[in-house]
Amino acid sequence: LELEEIEGCCILFSNDHVEQQLKQVRRMDVRDDDVILCTYPKAGTHWIWEILSMLTSGTSLYCQEMKKSFMLENADLANVNSQPSPRVLNTHLLPPTLPETTWTSQARLVVFHRNPKDSVVSLYSMARQVTFKSAFEGSFDGYAELFLKGTVPYGSWFDYVRAWEDVRMRLPSHRIYVGCYEDMHRDPVGEVSRLAEFLEVGASQDLCRDIASACSFQRMKIAAEKKRGAKESRDFWKPNATGIFRKGQVGDWKNWMTQELSEAFDQEFNQKLADLTHLHFTFEL
Numbered sequence: 001l002e003l004e005e006i007e008g009c010c011i012l013f014s015n016d017h018v019e020q021q022l023k024q025v026r027r028m029d030v031r032d033d034d035v036i037l038c039t040y041p042k043a044g045t046h047w048i049w050e051i052l053s054m055l056t057s058g059t060s061l062y063c064q065e066m067k068k069s070f071m072l073e074n075a076d077l078a079n080v081n082s083q084p085s086p087r088v089l090n091t092h093l094l095p096p097t098l099p100e101t102t103w104t105s106q107a108r109l110v111v112f113h114r115n116p117k118d119s120v121v122s123l124y125s126m127a128r129q130v131t132f133k134s135a136f137e138g139s140f141d142g143y144a145e146l147f148l149k150g151t152v153p154y155g156s157w158f159d160y161v162r163a164w165e166d167v168r169m170r171l172p173s174h175r176i177y178v179g180c181y182e183d184m185h186r187d188p189v190g191e192v193s194r195l196a197e198f199l200e201v202g203a204s205q206d207l208c209r210d211i212a213s214a215c216s217f218q219r220m221k222i223a224a225e226k227k228r229g230a231k232e233s234r235d236f237w238k239p240n241a242t243g244i245f246r247k248g249q250v251g252d253w254k255n256w257m258t259q260e261l262s263e264a265f266d267q268e269f270n271q272k273l274a275d276l277t278h279l280h281f282t283f284e285l
């Protein structure tokens with residue numbers, strides 16, 4: 001993909017500098033010991049980023065820095081470039097728009113997906129609650145329609161999943177971990193341990209247990225409120241917004257979707273991704 005093709009998709013975070021930032025991202029140096037967390041929005045990026053940061057630092061303490069300071073498309077890249085290794089970067093960008101050195105380095109890529117029905121609910125809830133001029137004011141059904149068409153921030157969820165599967169097929173020797181929100185939800189200690197193995201950080205079972213526990217929804221919600229200052233919250237979220245840590249559940253989509261809409265999602269999924277039989281999305285727990 002060329003940059004122009006994705007620009008229209010960065011609606012929620014668009015600003016005058018987006019094109020310049022994306023060019024700089026392409027040119028930035030990825031290090032062999034970098035970990036890059038790649039997600040479509042609302043796949044639990046904050047959650048997995050904190051887990052990866054803990055694993056790479058060998059502790060169950062929250063990272064002093066904010067995830068957004070390491071988000072390729074939004075961060076101050078001079079600051080990212082000056083951070084000590086190992087870095088845990090994160091992005092919602094599609095594979096062809098990542099730094100070019102991603103593919104020549106030994107960096108590990110951690111790709112996390114979340115089922116599209118819960119993703120759209122989470123994305124809609126955020127789009128309703130942010131203060132930006134591009135906040136969405138319409139109905140959930142209207143937003144879900146845009147989501148199915150791929151005209152939401154970062155484009156189509158279905159294309160995103162496909163793009164990463166293509167990369168995995170084309171680059172079988174690249175270090176890519178593909179996980180999903182629902183597995184982390186069902187078995188956090190097991191999933192943290194699998195990530196630890198992938199990262200080769202030698203984390204003990206006790207540490208994996210401590211990390212899973214420190215990163216429970218409730219504990220992260222409280223920690224995030226402390227980390228993010230009141231002013232920053234006011235600048236980003238409307239009053240009384242639930243923020244990023246909204247519900248943290250699997251299957252909330254059932255409280256939002258009509259049967260018809262749910263079937264439209266199934267149909268889109270079957271049309272676009274049914275051949276990816278090794279990818280199993282859980283729609284309820």
Ligand code: A3P
Nearest residue numbers: 042043044045046047122216217245246247248
């Ligand atoms: P909901 O809106 O469904 O609650 P992202 O970090 O990619 O923006 O994703 C945000 C979603 O991940 C939100 O989903 C949020 O509640 C959920 N989430 C964040 N931390 C979580 C945790 N520790 N456990 C479970 N879900 C979490």
